Amino acid sequence: MTAPMQKALVRIACDEVEVEGMLELPATPIGIVLFAHGSGSSRLSPRNNYVASILRGARMGTLLMDLLTPQEDQAYQTRFNIALLTLRLRTAAAWLRQHSDTRALPLGLFGASTGAAAALQLCAQPDVAIAAVVSRGGRPDMAGPQMLQQVRTPTLLIVGGLDEVVIGLNRDAFALLSCDKQIVIVPGATHLFEEPGKLEIVAGLAKDWFATRMGMPALHAADN
Template sequence: MSAVFIQDGAARLGGEWVLPPSAAGVVLFAHGSGSSRLSPRNTYVASVLQDRGVGTLLFDLLTQEEDRDYATRFDIELLTRRLLAATLWLKGESKMQSLQVGYFGASTGAAAALQAAAKLENKIAAVVSRGGRPDLAGEQALRQVTAPTLLLVGGVDYGVIELNQQAYSLLNCEKQLTLIPGATHLFEEPGTLEQVARHAADWFVQHFSIPK
């Protein structure tokens, strides 16, 4: 694991980069409102991806000061800009020259992941949303996404299910909407986060062309 720092203007964002041997791609994690690169749910999913030969980059989308402002947590344009800055930094690393890039977004981070994917088009190999708010990406961005997109939603996360269904209908790319039975918004029920991690790993392995 390598500790890294990503600069966006005056903001210096801490991150953790893991690149397994023979990795075919790296997934950038865009966490949700009030969370950070230390999110236990995202770090668990990242560990499962690493075990499957997928690199991961978890980093803070906001500084500590910015995160204290509730409105900033929902500033999708800012979150998207930070994700694009991290993607640009990652692409500039010598180890990344032949590797593909994917996004894993949770909650508001899913909207940022989809907006960034829409801007970068075929430069993003795949996107996964966990309990996300893809609707916040906006209709225009959703229609422009070309990266294969998997939306994972808790089977009893009522309200969020409908928002994901609306966003799903606007996506024109390869897509899949999967409900995790018995799961609420944070996937705290036994076995549900494990299902999320497995679905996400399968999606990235498939679209990074990693042998199963």
């Protein structure tokens, strides 16, 4: 009989505030993926929750975090403060490293929009061990050229084929990366991958990228 999924609302102290996240673990996880949402989004994002469900189906735990409090997310200066988002993400990663059920698991990062910039800045820090990172419609350029050049974590950038401005920004960031890397342009997809079947493609790509970097054979999108 399959053991039930563990699910818990967690609160993580960051500076003088607490941020919330939803931690879900399958019975025998091969790794844990920490989600970094974009500005104006949250752990309730239906798109990131869909991707997270696919990852859990492939035996990966997920932690969907709010990197900002609701009040902070209303202020432009904090919504686009990549250094602050990176600090919060680092705190969440450290929490996972201390949690008894996740501390031994390979850690992956999934970033959207500004969350992708924070994820890559964290990967550039030499004292943080990240197995793999995936960006969905992200702004990796906002991590900054110097940080991008220091990233050694296997990095997958996924961009919608109709998201022309963001494609250019991702290609510029991709050129600066000197790690194991791949960029995938999803034909016919806009920034949020809202078109039928497009988010399923994103989830399949992310699943394979994380699985292979966490020591498992590729789990093809067709298996969804």
